[in-house]
Amino acid sequence: DVKVTQSSRYLVKRTGEKVFLECVQDMDHENMFWYRQDPGLGLRLIYFSYDVKMKEKGDIPEGYSVSREKKERFSLILESASTNQTSMYLCASETGGVDGYTFGSGTRLTVV
Amino acid sequence: GDSVTQMEGPVTLSEEAFLTINCTYTATGYPSLFWYVQYPGEGLQLLLKATKADDKGSNKGFEATYRKETTSFHLEKGSVQVSDSAVYFCALPGAGSYQLTFGKGTKLSVIP
Numbered sequence: 001d002v003k004v005t006q007s008s009r010y011l012v013k014r015t016g017e018k019v020f021l022e023c024v025q026d027m028d029h030e031n032m033f034w035y036r037q038d039p040g041l042g043l044r045l046i047y048f049s050y051d052v053k054m055k056e057k058g059d060i061p062e063g064y065s066v067s068r069e070k071k072e073r074f075s076l077i078l079e080s081a082s083t084n085q086t087s088m089y090l091c092a093s094e095t096g097g098v099d100g101y102t103f104g105s106g107t108r109l110t111v112v
Numbered sequence: 113g114d115s116v117t118q119m120e121g122p123v124t125l126s127e128e129a130f131l132t133i134n135c136t137y138t139a140t141g142y143p144s145l146f147w148y149v150q151y152p153g154e155g156l157q158l159l160l161k162a163t164k165a166d167d168k169g170s171n172k173g174f175e176a177t178y179r180k181e182t183t184s185f186h187l188e189k190g191s192v193q194v195s196d197s198a199v200y201f202c203a204l205p206g207a208g209s210y211q212l213t214f215g216k217g218t219k220l221s222v223i224p
């Protein structure tokens with residue numbers, strides 16, 4: 001089974017902190033994605049990457065950046081955390097579009 | 113652009129009731145269609161998929177048929193269980209893209 005592992009299930013950070021959310025997949029997928037999920041708003045794409053060192057903005061990239069130095073790892077960075085970034089963050093990977101995405105278990109981030 | 117429209121929830125059913133969650137799509141061509149499920153506190157999991165018109169995807173007692181005439185991919189289950197309580201998402205890839213477009217999600221609660 002493809003595994004997508006998010007390093008933390010729950011995080012509590014202070015306003016202004018720099019926050020790193022890590023995601024690792026073990027099936028050599030080219031494409032990786034970061035979403036946030038909020039009640040009533042569904043899934044919103046933050047950033048995605050289709051290759052090492054490549055990144056593309058999604059629908060809501062403001063306040064975030066990403067890093068993909070190795071194919072298996074895609075990191076989401078909150079440069080200066082704010083309370084409106086309190087959310088569930090979901091990482092996903094896929095290859096080719098035929099089989100859909102494989103998601104990680106999510107990281108619930110609270111910024112206080 | 114390609115999109116999915118999913119019935120709004122929440123949906124509350126008694127155990128052993130019949131479930132239908134409606135999903136209609138707008139797409140160029142005939143993309144693969146997906147249903148994902150998200151159990152409380154978890155990431156999304158692929159529930160089932162269909163890759164071409166008239167295909168029926170099935171898994172865990174759930175079924176959905178890819179109907180191009182009505183541009184629909186409704187999710188059905190004949191007898192729901194309490195353990196089916198979750199949020200269900202319909203999804204399809206965008207035209208010429210591997211990125212999935214998700215519906216807003218339908219929350220299902222099954223009561224004993």
